[in-house]
Amino acid sequence: MARSTGRWLFLLVALGALSPALAWGHRLAPALLQIEDTVESGVYRMRWQEPAVSSAQLEPHWPAHCQAETQGGVRQILTPTGRAAQTEWLLRCEPHSLAGGELGVTGLAIGTGFVLLRINFSNGVPISHMLSHAEPSFTVPTHWSGNVLISYLKLGMEHILSGYDHLLFVFGLLLLCHALRELLFTITAFTVGHSVTLGLATFNIVLLPLPVIDYAIILSILYIAVMAARREVARRAQRLELVSAWQAPWVAMLFGLLHGQGFSAFLLDIGLPPGKLPSALLGFNLGIEIGQLLFVGLVVAIALSLSRIRRLSMPRLRLVWVELMGALSALWVVQSSVALLS
Numbered sequence: 001m002a003r004s005t006g007r008w009l010f011l012l013v014a015l016g017a018l019s020p021a022l023a024w025g026h027r028l029a030p031a032l033l034q035i036e037d038t039v040e041s042g043v044y045r046m047r048w049q050e051p052a053v054s055s056a057q058l059e060p061h062w063p064a065h066c067q068a069e070t071q072g073g074v075r076q077i078l079t080p081t082g083r084a085a086q087t088e089w090l091l092r093c094e095p096h097s098l099a100g101g102e103l104g105v106t107g108l109a110i111g112t113g114f115v116l117l118r119i120n121f122s123n124g125v126p127i128s129h130m131l132s133h134a135e136p137s138f139t140v141p142t143h144w145s146g147n148v149l150i151s152y153l154k155l156g157m158e159h160i161l162s163g164y165d166h167l168l169f170v171f172g173l174l175l176l177c178h179a180l181r182e183l184l185f186t187i188t189a190f191t192v193g194h195s196v197t198l199g200l201a202t203f204n205i206v207l208l209p210l211p212v213i214d215y216a217i218i219l220s221i222l223y224i225a226v227m228a229a230r231r232e233v234a235r236r237a238q239r240l241e242l243v244s245a246w247q248a249p250w251v252a253m254l255f256g257l258l259h260g261q262g263f264s265a266f267l268l269d270i271g272l273p274p275g276k277l278p279s280a281l282l283g284f285n286l287g288i289e290i291g292q293l294l295f296v297g298l299v300v301a302i303a304l305s306l307s308r309i310r311r312l313s314m315p316r317l318r319l320v321w322v323e324l325m326g327a328l329s330a331l332w333v334v335q336s337s338v339a340l341l342s
Contacts, residue, residue, distance in 0.1 A: 031115040032270055033060050033105060033131070035091070035098065037122055042094030049086045058108065058115065061137075063101030066093040084269075104137025114158065116270050126273035128280070130154055148276040149283035156287020159266055160295075165217055165332075166259055167295055168325060172224035174299055175322050176231065176248050187296065189249040193256020194263060195285055201264030202272070202281055211340060213261045218332045220255040225326035227251065232319050263288060 031050035038045055046068070048060050062068060071088040093101070098119075105115045108131065117138055119127035128151035129138050160166055173190060177183040200206040227248075263284075272280045307314055 031058055031105070033103065033115055033117045034271075035103065035117075035119045037120070040094075042092065042097055044091040044093065044098060046089045046091045047086065048089075049084050051084055059106045061102075061104055061106060062091060063093065063098065063103070065096055066091050066098070066101065068092075098140045099142045100140065102137050102139050105131050106136065108133045108136045116155065118271070118273060120274060126276055128152065128273055128276075130158075147279075148273055149279045149286075152280040152283035153287040153290070155270075156284040156289075157291040157294075158287075159263070159284075160288045160291035165221065166262070168329070169217070169221050169224060169255070169259065170292060170295060171299060171321075172221060172228060172325055173248065173252055174296065174303075175318060175325070176224060176228045178235070182248060185249040186252045187292070189253035190256040190259075191289060191292070193253040194260030194288075195256075197257045197260030198263050198267070198285060199281065201261055202267060202277075206261075207264070207268075208261055210262075210265050213258060213265065215336050215340060216258045217262055218329060218336050220258055222326065222329035222333055224251070224255070225322055225329055228322045229319070229326060232315070232322060235315075 032047070034047045034049075036045045036047075037043075046060070046062070050058055068089040068091050071090055091098075103117060103119075108115065115131040117127070117129045117131050119140065121127075126148065127140075128148050130151060131138060170187075170190070173186050174183065177186050197206065201208075267281075267284055303314075306317065
């Protein structure tokens with residue numbers, strides 16, 4: 001016991017020394033470029049929104065035949081995921097329209113994320129498109145045949161695969177489960193939990209303050225690490241009565257309710273296309289599930305490859321990962337507590 005406690009203290013000190021690189025912080029929403037038509041032909045209202053603390057130098061651009069008039073300058077607004085800088089323009093493209101013109105954002109680079117482009121025409125289907133380093137611009141079509149569900153599916157995948165807190169929790173569930181059946185039940189329970197609160201929060205039925213949710217998510221990661229460590233010790237001591245196959249799924253479902261609130265804050269920040277809320281919500285949730293399954297598949301594949309190395313003790317390796325996860329989540333709890341109290 002003393003030996004294990006010593007390892008935990010060593011890990012905490014080591015991670016504390018690396019705290020600037022490992023500092024916790026919830027993910028920022030992507031930048032948003034939104035275009036809406038007005039009652040005046042060839043005139044559009046354009047809104048540009050980006051996180052106030054973003055380090056990327058992003059600038060929207062529009063067709064050369066359009067003239068932009070700033071409406072009120074840059075405003076600081078409060079969104080579900082934090083403060084954002086918002087600028088509005090009146091885009092005059094008369095006597096032409098935006099159809100066939102190119103909208104985009106300069107400054108997108110690898111690792112800077114992406115921009116959600118949303119175009120709402122009163123006489124057509126809303127357009128949702130992701131702008132990235134690989135595709136920084138978009139030609140406005142005369143007739144849009146795109147799919148809102150697919151656009152938000154990609155958004156959900158990107159969100160979960162870039163969310164190290166959610167992925168660390170899923171990794172903890174993998175460490176917690178030793179049997180395939182238990183793992184399937186646990187991952188399914190987590191999916192059910194976060195899907196329920198994602199829907200409830202998106203429809204403003206249940207919406208908790210983001211700082212509370214963020215703090216609870218960190219505590220959930222620490223709890224799973226402690227739970228996995230206790231189960232590992234119980235298995236080694238052959239105290240199988242302490243290892244219940246049904247405990248992990250129930251815990252995963254409970255904490256899934258918290259993580260769903262975190263997902264919803266991100267989705268509410270970027271907004272949902274008018275008239276397409278069910279498709280967007282379904283696509284975003286499916287994207288989260290696909291990204292989650294890809295991560296699980298990758299971890300399982302790596303674990304199977306490592307298990308073939310004879311000199312490598314998988315139980316000992318599992319315990320090392322559990323201790324690393326516990327130390328990192330404990331560090332995040334301390335950092336988050338200080339941030340909340342300051």
